[in-house]
Amino acid sequence: MAKSTMGSKKPRVLVAMSGGVDSSVAAAILQEEGFDVIGVTMQVWDYSLNNCTITEGHGTCCSSQDVDDARAVADHLKIPFYVINCEEKFKSTVIDNFIDSYLKGETPIPCVNCNTFLKFDHLISKMKELGCDYLATGHYARIEKGAEGKAVIVTSNDSWKDQTYFLFTLNPEVINSLMFPVGAWQKSELRAYAEKIGLPVARKKDSTGICFIGKSGYGGFIESHVSKRNLRPGLLRRFASGEILGDHSGIHNFTVGQRKGLGVALGFPAYVVKVNAETSTVWLGEEKDLYSSELMVRDINWLSDFTDGDMVRAKIRFAHRGAEAKLCKVAATQARLEFYESQRAITPGQAVVFYRNNQLLGGGWIC
Amino acid sequence: MANPSLSLNDTGRIYLDHNATTAPHKSVLENLSQWAYQWGNPSSIHWSGREPKALIRNARTSVAKVLNCQPLELIFTSCGSESNNLVIKGFFDANIDSARNEYITTCVEHPSVMKSFDYILKRGAVVHYVPVSRNGTLDIEFYEKHLSEKTALVSIMSANNETGSIFPITELAAKARAVGAKFHTDAVQVLGKMPINVESWGVNYATFAAHKAYSLKGTGLVYARKGEMLQSLISGGGQERGRRAGTENTLSIAAFGHIATLLSHDIEMHKNNMTRLRIEMEAEILKRISGVHFTGDGVDRLPNTSSFIVDDIDGESLLINLDMHGVSVSTGAACSSGSSEPSHVLLAMGLTRAEAQRSLRISIGWCTTSDEIAKFLEIFVEVVAQLRRLRSEMG
Incomplete structure (x- = not known):
């Protein structure tokens, strides 16, 4: 909305900047293409709650290394930058679902809920409220005109990096307002470009795993956020005979296909083949199962x-x-x-x- | 543009966040290099220490005069937060063997006070938190009920940084004195906004930050009445009469002394100007925008501070839009990452989180002009209207 009085004719883009190299380059590309770019980072997690175990962050209250990096990139590009407080929304839509899902014996992907409820919902509202025409992210995905001229999402040119898997919950109506500037790039080209234009994060390691999980891992995270009586200990049974093989301290420690950390030796390579939340039973079997x-x-x-x-x-x-x-x-x-x-x-x-x-x-x- | 004879802000941007910090007074900049030439260590015996020591001595005298206390009752620190830490933790440590182990503070103090109390709480102190009402006034009955011969120290701010509510320090300190308790006031928000007289307040300790009053960052101040004990937080040399070790920040202390001399002459004028601008601004806001509710309405407030809730608006989006239009304001307290959080002060006043997220704080300064307020109002009215229109479209 600010555009009406600022007299700017350039389309304005809100870029979701995570502090990583992909979204940083996304901002740089859009600026290069002549858009009026505003950077935002979502403050999603109070890092002090994790007792400083997150390696990417400094581990101090509301000041992760990633937010600092995003800000440094915005300063480098000389674009306005704001931190959007999303802690409450992240807790209620991402963390709570993540914990519930594990307690139901599932293996959740919190990144999808973050996209559904934060990036492509909350930030869409922010995009409108800040007078922006588009929202851009650093996802490896592309937007093309489909059969009837309708915008559709297609996989990125770098098939190894493609992130369309995380985008399936998008509301089709917002696709016209989205931009994925790095979707046409190969990761290697992107790093070289970041280096060439001197982005401070050009050599930053790619993030792997889930942003709010620290050194204590999934199991440790669940245990530190759930009271002990809500954890679901139970039996380990042989698939499909039902033979009891031992017991376990909670179904949240198991995922289908898991081979390590089962707590029993069966004389053959054993895998988790099924987790039954109702009975808290973890079924172990062979690979063919x-x-x-x-x-x-x-x-x-x-x-x-x-x-x-x-x-x-x-x-x-x-x-x-x-x-x-x-x-x-x-x-x-x-x-x-x-x-x-x-x-x-x-x-x-x-x-x-x-x-x-x-x-x-x-x-x-x-x- | 801000008043060019006073302000270093010549950017054309409208700065209405003086409770966060102030641009140094122009005359501070004019004297800066002169003070910087006094680079010696004030503790040195040889020639290089003499001038810096004199600068600090003169600053101490000027600041003492404007606060109405003795120079040796003042301890220079690095900031307001350190000052509050020094009084609360330093008092606790100095009185560790006393039979009095109860402390009283309020729910709306600055985090440096809140967290210092958390610190002594873990070390055996009993802390009572005086609640506030919806308009920000203290529950005096609660306060009186918890004052006793066990009370060691009371810490109540002179004025709230977010709402601007002024607390009746003289009266509160007298009640503490009556039971033999000591009284500290965090006066960070009053310096530079209204005249201060620590003697007539009748407090034992008061704390200040120079950068809130058109001086430089890097200098805070503790007033500790003669005879009041404080254990230094920093072990080291004997600076500040053993109560704050560390080589003094001569440059920033000299600037503070300079500002103190200006304060002696001009504070009434600044106070009146800011009050007039604020009252005019608030009247215009009420006239031109519906659904605005001033917090701390009807209670004694700082001359320069307006805090209000704007219905059907997200405070974060409002602030960012105003910033993009060149207007600097604040929503509650910003955390160090720069994201806005619902203010603990507004929550303590009984506002809901949703209400707290619709809050905005405007704090006027010495150099704010009527033109700036008029321009701010024009932008503010437009931005609120646009955001409300969008919100109704988005459902």
Whole structure:
């Protein structure tokens, strides 16, 4: 809105800057292209609560290294920069769901909820309130004009970095307001560009894992945020005979496909094949028991039209390359996915995301 | 533009956040290099220490005069936060063997006071927190009820940084004195806004920060009445009569002394100017914007501070928009990352988190002009209207 009185004719873009090299380059590219760029970082977590175990941050209250880095990049580019306080929203929509999901025996991906409720909802409101025409992020994804001139999301040019998996919950109506400036880039080119224009984060290590998990890991995080009586200890059983193999201190410590830290030696390579939250039972089996040829998906968000029985390429986790499957509609936002070939370690709580060629069609949560 | 004879702010931006800090007075800049030439260590015996020592002595005398106390009752520190830490922790340490171990403070103090009390609480002190009402006045009944022969120290701010509410320090200190308790006031927000007289306040300790009054950052001050004990927080040399070790910040202390001489002459004038501007501004806001509620309405407030809730607005977006239009204001207290947080002061006054997130604080300064206020109002009215329009569109 400020644009009306500032007399600026350039389209204005709000860039979500994480302090990493991708979103920093995104801001730089947009500036180079002539946009009026405003940088924001979402303050999502009070780092003092983690007793300073997060390696990326300085570990001091409301001042992580990443916020400082984002600010340094904005200063370098000479663009306005603001920190948006999202702590409450992050806690209620990301952290609480993350904890609940683990306690239900699932393996959640908090990054999707962060995109759904913060980046592509809260920041869309901020974009409007700050008089911006677009919201840009550093995601490896591209926006193209689809068949009827409608904007669609397609995978990035760097297929190794592609992050469209995390974007399936987008409201289709906001796509026209989005920009993914690094989606056309290869990561190696992007680093070289960052170096060339002297960005202070050009050599910063890529973030891996979940931003709010410190050195104590997932299990430690859950245990420090949940009272002991809400943890779910139970039995370890042999799949599918039911033989009792031992006990465990809580289902939150297990994920389908896990091989390490099982607490028992069975004389063969054992894997978690199933976690049953109702009985708090963790089922252990052999690798062959991990394979399955279908899954149920709930809360589907569609970014494109779809016909019952369509063949899609389905990704069942971020690192999955995708596999051919038939989508069979069960209800408005539920479906059964039948894979052409059995898939290893289909994990409840993870997302399954559908593609046609390189176009993101939508996705949902694995039951 | 801000009054060019007083202000270093020649950017054309409208600065209305003087409770956060002030631009140094122009005359401070004019004298800066003269003071900087006195680079010697004030504790040196040889020639290089003489002039700096004299600068500090003169500054101490000027500041003592404007506060109405003795020069040796003043301890120069590095900032307001250090000063508050020194009084609360230093008092606790100096009185560790006393039979009095109860402390009284309020729910709306600065974090440096709050956290110093957390510190002594963990070390055995009993701390009572006086609540405030919806308009920011202290619960005097609670205060009186908790004052006793066990009370060691009371710490109540002279005026609140966020709402501008002024607390009746003279009266509160007299009640503490009546039970033999000591009284500290965090007076950081009153310096430079109204005349101060620590003698007539009847307090044992008072704390200040020079940068809130058109001087430089890097100097805070503790007034500790003659005979009042304080254990130094910093172990080291015998500077400040053993109560604050560390080589003195001669430059910043000299600037503070210079400002004190200006304060002696001009404070009434500045106070009246700021009061007039604030009253005019508040009347205009009420006239031109619906759904604005002043916090601390009807109570005694600082001449320069306006704090209010704007209905149907997100304070963060309001602040950023104003900044993009060249107007600097504040929402509650900013944390060190620069993001805005719901103010603990407003929450203590009984406002909901949602209300606290719609708050805005305007703090006028010596150099603020009527033109700046008029321009601010024009921008403010437009931004509020636009944000409300958007909000109704977004549902």
